[in-house]
Amino acid sequence: MNAHASAPVTITVTGAAGQIGYALLFRIASGAMLGPDVPVKLNLLEIPQAAQAAEGTVLELMDCAFPLVTGLEVFDDPFKAFDGANIAMLVGSRPRGPGMERADLLSANGGIFSVQGKALNAGAADDLKVVVVGNPANTNALIAASHAKDIPASRFTALTRLDHDRALAQLSAKTGTPVSEIKRLTIWGNHSATQYPDISHATVAGRPAIELVDQQWLADEYIPRVAKRGAEIISVRGGSSAASAANAALEHMRSWVQGTSDGDWTSMAVPSDGSYGVPEGLVSSFPVTTANGDYSIVPNLEISEFSRARIDASVAELESERSAVAELGLL
Numbered sequence: 001m002n003a004h005a006s007a008p009v010t011i012t013v014t015g016a017a018g019q020i021g022y023a024l025l026f027r028i029a030s031g032a033m034l035g036p037d038v039p040v041k042l043n044l045l046e047i048p049q050a051a052q053a054a055e056g057t058v059l060e061l062m063d064c065a066f067p068l069v070t071g072l073e074v075f076d077d078p079f080k081a082f083d084g085a086n087i088a089m090l091v092g093s094r095p096r097g098p099g100m101e102r103a104d105l106l107s108a109n110g111g112i113f114s115v116q117g118k119a120l121n122a123g124a125a126d127d128l129k130v131v132v133v134g135n136p137a138n139t140n141a142l143i144a145a146s147h148a149k150d151i152p153a154s155r156f157t158a159l160t161r162l163d164h165d166r167a168l169a170q171l172s173a174k175t176g177t178p179v180s181e182i183k184r185l186t187i188w189g190n191h192s193a194t195q196y197p198d199i200s201h202a203t204v205a206g207r208p209a210i211e212l213v214d215q216q217w218l219a220d221e222y223i224p225r226v227a228k229r230g231a232e233i234i235s236v237r238g239g240s241s242a243a244s245a246a247n248a249a250l251e252h253m254r255s256w257v258q259g260t261s262d263g264d265w266t267s268m269a270v271p272s273d274g275s276y277g278v279p280e281g282l283v284s285s286f287p288v289t290t291a292n293g294d295y296s297i298v299p300n301l302e303i304s305e306f307s308r309a310r311i312d313a314s315v316a317e318l319e320s321e322r323s324a325v326a327e328l329g330l331l
């Protein structure tokens with residue numbers, strides 16, 4: 001008799017031999033993403049030069065004897081790796097180094113996502129869910145979606161959960177309140193230094209967050225700290241965030257599949273439906289709730305002038321990235 005109630009979910013992780021891949025795969029295999037009753041088949045995609053290292057990770061995954069793992073395979077061909085994929089976690093791409101902005105990676109990484117969009121279109125499962133982690137994540141998701149004409153663009157999302165979690169952690173530290181007591185925080189816009197971590201609708205232990213902190217701290221310390229945290233990690237750690245990024249990617253997918261809690265929301269970069277004045281189609285971060293495997297942008301939030309200016313600035317950056325990749329012929 002099959003010990004598991006459900007059929008295995010096929011999860012393709014790209015960049016499997018990289019630092020995020022190494023921090024992510026073991027946790028997915030343990031059931032931390034889809035739950036303790038859901039068997040998983042893991043497809044690991046790498047470039048040919050790194051396929052052997054990914055094979056080494058497979059040996060280690062085997063050695064964990066995870067009861068939920070029903071398959072483990074390494075590929076260097078995206079068309080094979082995405083065949084039948086229910087979930088695609090697009091991590092594989094070059095990280096930035098010190099002194100670079102994420103947008104500097106557009107031309108280096110953009111090409112990866114046009115090919116992967118085509119490969120997903122060719123063979124992924126009908127219920128496909130995609131999260132793009134590789135930077136610049138929002139625009140890479142736009143590129144992938146534009147090459148997957150038969151898949152609804154709404155299935156292509158990008159990771160701003162790490163920014164969301166960083167914003168929670170900083171507000172928790174400032175107010176001396178556990179993160180579990182902080183709700184309704186939002187990351188708007190691009191996963192870049194222009195992102196806007198917004199606490200105007202957030203509550204801390206049931207109280208409006210804006211009553212607990214002063215405006216100067218918010219504008220001069222909190223927002224830049226969260227928005228530039230990636231660069232801070234690179235300078236202190238000597239390499240870009242890995243385990244925290246893997247955790248955020250896992251949480252992004254866990255929320256999408258398992259749902260957000262009542263009275264709270266999370267942040268995901270998703271193709272805009274025109275909400276909050278964000279031009280349709282741009283992959284921009286919004287407050288979202290999730291239920292039954294679908295997400296919805298939280299409607300009708302009041303947007304102050306302070307927030308409006310910041311959302312607009314980040315969206316303008318997304319528009320310029322879209323123009324840049326269109327000029328590179330990547331859309």
Ligand SMILES: NC(=O)C1=CN([C@@H]2O[C@H](COP(=O)(O)OP(=O)(O)OC[C@H]3O[C@@H](n4cnc5c(N)ncnc54)[C@H](O)[C@@H]3O)[C@@H](O)[C@H]2O)C=CC1
Pocket residue numbers: 014015016017018019020021045046047050091092093094095096112132133134135137159160162163191240241242245
């Ligand atoms: N959205 C977010 O919040 C975050 C995004 N990132 C981004 O995630 C990406 C990966 O970061 P790391 O794992 O630290 O980099 P890494 O350099 O350690 O690993 C990247 C892996 O991707 C592989 N790769 C390259 N091209 C590929 C392709 N076409 N198909 C499959 N695999 C491919 C490489 O061989 C390498 O093993 C970077 O672009 C980084 O900037 C990192 C942290 C947070």
Ligand SMILES: O=C([O-])CC(=O)C(=O)O
Pocket residue numbers: 095096102135162229230231233240241245
């Ligand atoms: O900053 C980087 O290049 C890596 C990243 O996206 C992050 O840590 O948020």
